[in-house]
Amino acid sequence: QQLFVGDQVLRVSARNEEQISLLGVLGEQEELQVDFWRHPNSPGHPVDLRVPFLTLQGVKKFLDFHNFSYSIMIEDVQELLDEEKESMRRSRRI
């Protein structure tokens, strides 16, 4: 089973078309394994991306370097998944 320990979901805001294109470039770098949960659309629309723990530093560096403003939407994906699993287990037991 694939685990997502330390993976984060970042909410990124693109200010202009150039930044939208840069997010496209980020997505094309397969080694970063960025998983877009909400794709780049137009400036002002939030973009959500799940970033594996191993490439988190690289992706954040990229965002900082290109002056993106972003926040951490999910701090640790696996924590939420564990909660979800536990809630299903509880419901089944009941």
Next chain:
Amino acid sequence: KRSSRTFDFASYHTIDEIYDWMDVLVEDHPSLVSKIQIGQSYENRPLYVLKFSTGGRNRPAIWLDTGIHAREWITHATGVWTANKIASEYGQDPSVTAILDSMDIFLEIVTNPDGFAFTHSSNRLWRKTRSKYSGNLCVGVDPNRNWDAGFGEAGASSSSCSETYHGPYANSEPEVKSIVDFVQSHGNIKAFVSIHSYSQLLLYPYGYTYTAVPDQQELHEVSAKAVAALSSLYGTQYKYGSIITTIYRASGGTIDWTYNQGIKYSFTFELRDTGRYGFLLPAKQIVPTAEETWLALKVIMEHARDNLY
């Protein structure tokens, strides 16, 4: 025998639990609900559709589907709740009763069963089908890029490793082809609603072109009314419009194909949330999400009923 009344709608469930529950729902409402199999998935799982019908032959119909993207668990859960709501409101709620007295409703809850099973066993964040094609590096096709509407154009990927991979050819995925065959052989589907998550949107065609659909004004007005109904319950804010102008260009999408088949009332939802949990919406939000979505669905279904074409 278990009863559909003891099912925990406020929890996420596996495919086996959902399929078992569908049988119980049919047993509890034998004169209204039946289960039909429209095909089987790549990994040979049955593709089940619940049919809600009060009789008649080939009545005008409404199609609803949830879960075409496997990781969007809130949609399957909403589908289960909605199925139960339709069954329990018939004969109680005048609007639902009037819809079912003149139309049939078809509801496919687990539209991508292989992907859904995979989200439970191996990778909670899997989105695509599980098909394998020789020469492809990666597994799976995005079933919402696999329809014969602008297939393979901009707004889908030709790389098998992409989450938006369109597949080798239109309808390559049995999960898609089964719906295509069903819709075409039925021939009298008047409304088609495909339910996704998340980002809180109600969308109508097109996704593959900026050309406005001939019915844009009507679809826009129906969307406005549906979104107002939805928001009235918990204040959840939705945006609405055509796919391409509201989210992004997407080719080979479900409702672009259904619209081109002549199904005027073609819509797609993106359910909650605005960006705290994404695809990991906590189970305690299932019922509120389903409740608010139901209000919008009712507007669309009522409009289809009152404006048959």
